[in-house]
Amino acid sequence: MKRATVADLAAEPFDILVVGGGIYGMMTAREAALRGLRVALVERADFGGATSHNSLKVMHGGVRYVQHFDLGRLRASARERAFWQAAAPQLVHPMESIIPLFGHGVRGPGAFAAAAALYTVASAGLRGPGYGGTGVVSARTARARLGDLAPAGLTGGGVWRDGQIKDVNRLHISVLRSAFEAGAMLSNHVEAVALIREGDAVTGARVRGVFTGDEGTVRAGVTVCCSGAATARLADGAIPGAARRFPGFARATNLVIDRPAEAAAKGIVSRGRSDAIVDRGGRMFFLTPWQGRTIIGTHESSVSDGTARDPVDIRHFLEEITEAAPALGLAERDIVWVHQGLIPADVDDGPNGVRRMTRGTLIDHAEADGVGGLISVVGVKYTTARLIAERVITRTGRQLDAPPADPEVSCRTSLPEVAPALVDTDSDRTLDARMRDAFENEMAVTLADAIIRRTGLAELGSLDVRASVLKDRVLRAAAKVQAWDDRRMAQERDTLDCALAEAAPVNGRHPGIVKK
Known part of the structure; x- marks a missing residue:
């Protein structure tokens, strides 16, 4: 893949300029290119280097939406998880999860069995291969599978399968290569300084090379902002007052720890308040096996200054895990990597002052503000990035002279295989x-x-x-x-x-x- 320069980007107009190279921006660029549009993607840091890199590396299939009674999200998640596995089977594969169940009420085996049955019916034909087996196991089986993490008083275990991303960074390279091979121009370490507005339309952006200092103007029929927490600022610069339409953000923390990987992801119930409609007794954290290590997540906290990293959150997370699962004996020395990133959330309305949002933000500013040429996207979930990209590019057809082609092409197109990232360090x-x-x-x-x-x-x-x-x-x-x-x-x-x-x-x- 050849990285585009600022001069390359400024040389001729595009149909679509995508600002922000996280998974939503990457998938939007891929969607546009596969559908025959001229597209450029700019990212002010490295592709996927913010929240998209800092994740639990799980492709959620929508089980959690049963407790939110959101069957539309459930079905979309199951379908999109199947897309990722079909498109990149070398990087996404099924992973079993198990959580403890208690008593005989909403936290017990009966309630989970009902939820599992609902999920199985609602996701029928959408889940893809290897994602069956949602249901309940006995207390004895649950204790055996949870091992030292089995809490006293459990009356059963809830089991299901989600997708796991073997290497999120290689998946990003695969998505970028797919976009590049379809004709997209890609450039990291190029910042969109400001959007350009001419009359009642946004016509592109002023960009600057972060290291080179080169500046230029990128013209586009439609600009799509997928810049996470920066999206509101960019939109507001072109459309004063637009920032009020955007969500707040919270800091999410996941820890990679130097513990041998288990066969399945294991849930532990903390004493922190859950944000689910059906409260299972506390916030659920998961220990997921990954690359011979274990990832624990996800802890969320409110932010006041917009910073994605705060070491104090790590201490709070460790304390909460230790309280919930003292058998782990977890200490700072066990941490080999800390993933922290900003996620859309309502603040002061959930555990740790945070209620994670389950619906993303897609704003067509032609409809919302009477200013054409700009669509803003703030995603909440890695799994559904392709689906949201499809909806965005379909919307651009209303503003471009030539509507984009087949909306199903991205579903049918596999991601190119990329070489493994791990190397023989002795050589x-x-x-x-x-x-x-x-x-x-x-x-x-x-x-x-x-x-x-x-x-x-x-x-x-x-x-x-x-x-x-x-x-x-x-x-x-x-x-x-x-x-x-x-x-x-x-x-x-x-x-x-x-x-x-x-x-x-x-x-x-x-x-x-x-x-x-």
């Missing part, structure tokens, strides 16, 4: 090859791009902010590919160390964690 030749591929074929720009999102070294705990022989070897491999001099190498190493310090423990203690 300099293998490291050299991985760095060359990252920079020349996967649009890495910085060492942090290459290490954190083009390999699994950081996420799996192989690198940290301390002196590391492996880190030095990877830096030399990248420098060889990019022809960096000593000064640039020092800058890249410093930037990588800062990025790792935000997400990786140091000597068993995450920087900034405040002790009681």
Whole structure:
């Protein structure tokens, strides 16, 4: 894949400009390109580097929507989960989950069995292969499967299957390659400084290269903003007052811990208040097996300054997990990577001051504000990114002279296979090859791009902010590919160390964690 420059983007107009390269922006660019539209995608940092990277890595099939009584979302989730597995079977596969059940009321086996039956009927024909088996197991079986995490007094276990993303970063590269091969122009580390409004229409955006400083104007018939928490600011700059239409945001935290992976995801019930309509007794956290490690999530907290990272949340999360499952014996030294990102949420109305939103935001500003050429999207769920992209691009047909083609094409088009990110770290030749591929074929720009999102070294705990022989070897491999001099190498190493310090423990203690 060839990364577009600011000059490339400014050379000629596009049908669609997508601002924001998270999973929603990537899938929107792919949808537009597959349907024959000229599309450009710009991302101010690295593709998928914010909330899309920082997730529990689960493709939800809609089971949780039974307790919200939202059958429309349930069916959409089951169908889209099946899409991901069919499109990228090497990266998305079924994973069993089990939770403890209590008593004989709404938290008991009878209620869960009824919910499971409803889910099975509502998702019939949509789930895809490998996603059967939703139901109840006996208390004895539940205790055996939950092991040390089995709480006292359980009367059964609820089981189902969701999809798991083996490597979310490789999935992002696969989506980008699909868009690129269909004709999309892609550029990371290019910021949309402001939207351009001419009369009653948005006609594109002013963009700037984050590292080069190059500036240009990208013209487009429709601009689609998928920039997460920044979407409201961009829209408001072009349409004063538009920000009031957007949701608030909360900080979500998931922890990768150095514990052997189990066969299934296991639920533990905390004492924090649940935001479900059917309260199962507390907020449910999950320990999910992943790449030989375990991910625990998701903890949510309100934010006042819009920052995606706060080490204090890690301490609070650890305390809540320890209280709910003391048998884990979890400590800071067990954490190898911290995923934190901003998610749409209502604040002051749920556990920890947060109620996670179950519906995304899609605003066609031609209808909402009388200003054409702009559609804003704030997604709530990784799984349904393709579906929302389909709806967005279908809407653009009302504003473009040539409506986009077949809306079903993205469902039928598989994602291209990409090489695994994991490398033999004992081989300099293998490291050299991985760095060359990252920079020349996967649009890495910085060492942090290459290490954190083009390999699994950081996420799996192989690198940290301390002196590391492996880190030095990877830096030399990248420098060889990019022809960096000593000064640039020092800058890249410093930037990588800062990025790792935000997400990786140091000597068993995450920087900034405040002790009681």
